[in-house]
Amino acid sequence: MTGVDVAVSVNGELRRDRVPARLTLADYLREVRGRTGTHLGCEQGVCGACTVLVDGASVRSCLMFAAQADGSEVSTVEGLAADGEPLGRLQRAFADRDALQCGFCTPGLLMACRELLAEPVLDDTAVREAVSGNLCRCTGYDGIVTAVLDVHAETPAVVKRPAWSVGEAPPSWAVEPSAPPVGGRRDLVRRAWRPVAAGAGVVLAVWLVRRVLVRRRR
DSSP: OOOHHHHEEETEEEEEEEEEOOOOOIIIIIISOOOOTSSSSSSSSSOTTTTTEEETTEGGEEEEEEEGGGOOOOEEGGSSOOOOOSSOHHOOOOOOOTTTSSSSSHHHHHHHHHHHHHSSSOOOOHHHHHHTTSSSSSOOOOHHHHHHHHHHHHSOOGGSSSOOTTTOOOHHHHHOSSSSTTTSSHHHHHHHBBTTTTOHHHHHHHHHHHHHHHHHHH
């Protein structure tokens, strides 16, 4: 398989690698960079277990090619803790609020919630909508919501971004016309990007069901 050169910064560590053109970002993080905290669940962009941040925006890393992260900063759960600290603020809040049980979905939830801390205004409804695409079969989400709101309340306003619309355009890497599809359809990249409170997990689930039904009719 044809290889491509990528330069990706993961949790502040920049490295250049030659990878297969169709290697997903999730597999790149786990197999090439050793960031196994990024979990793989459905591998169809529905469960949210593989959520990471790419240039500050949460994405389903199983739906994005590693080559499409070339030149980007990727943040994984391993990067949440400050130097010398075993856990970051959000991780400690999850533990304090019993926001995890089996823990399989927790890395993806933590990364989806990490993006929310930059929001200027946050409430219970906004958090629930934002994590609606991250499936958790253990907690019931109450502890997750409380943990996020606790940390958000302690986050200095200076690190929060200005108010923005949920309908704001996705990052340039997701729709840039010159970005090569790397052997896949360009809309696959668009589906990898999930804006805050967009509930993309539901959208993706509907899309997958429709796709199966269409194939059966054929």
